Amino acid sequence: MIAPEIRIRQAVLADEPVLAELDRVSWSPLHAVLPAPEPGERFFHDERHLPEHYLVAELPDAGVVGYVRLVPATPLACNAHVRQIQGLVVGEDARGRGVARALVRAAMERAREQGATRVTLRVLGHNAPARALYAAEGFVQEGVLPGEFLLEGTYVDDVLMGRSLG
Incomplete structure (x- = not known):
């Protein structure tokens, strides 16, 4: 069930400190292949990680509680119809409230708005949830x-998943 009070919006540069901390405290080998982020590490750290690549979820009682990263799957023109989810994080206190589901749905809608017809992702095999x-x-x-x-x-297996937006 998606809580009606969840607000999904485009990330902005001012979200960087809260997203960096969310990333740091939510890190787990269940979903991450990179080392745990260090305190003070930048979130929007290069041209491949910009605010426009992220949607954030807010709850009235907690502020920003999660994010999804949605980017073109590759820089190739012949692949421009595909978007890829490359990160989905929800803070522990907000889990079970439909935040992840709302972020996935918002990412699919954003992909449609960008003209995509397909969304793909990679997920670790042991990440059953x-x-x-x-x-x-x-x-x-x-x-x-x-x-x-x-x-x-x-x-650990790397599982490739996808879906059509048609």
Whole structure:
């Protein structure tokens, strides 16, 4: 169930401190292949991580509680119809309120607005909650890269998922 009080909006540069902290405290090997962010690390740190690539979720009682990153899948013109979700984070205190589902739906709507006809993503094989959320939102498993990542001494699959926006 999506809570009606969830507000989804475009990220702005002023969100950087709260998004950086959210990223830092939410980091987990369940969903991350990069090392944990350090305190004080910038969130919008290069041209591939700009505010316009992010939608944020706000709750009236908590402010910004999550984000989704949506970008073109590649820089190729022949692939311009595809957007890719490259990050979805919801703070622990906001989980179970429909924030992740609202962010995924908003990302699909944003992709449509950008002229995309397809959205893809990659999710770690051991991240059952995320895989279930994406499946519930119409994503299907399209491929698996077995043992693609070595995380905390365990080989983890990289699962490729996608869905049409038609």
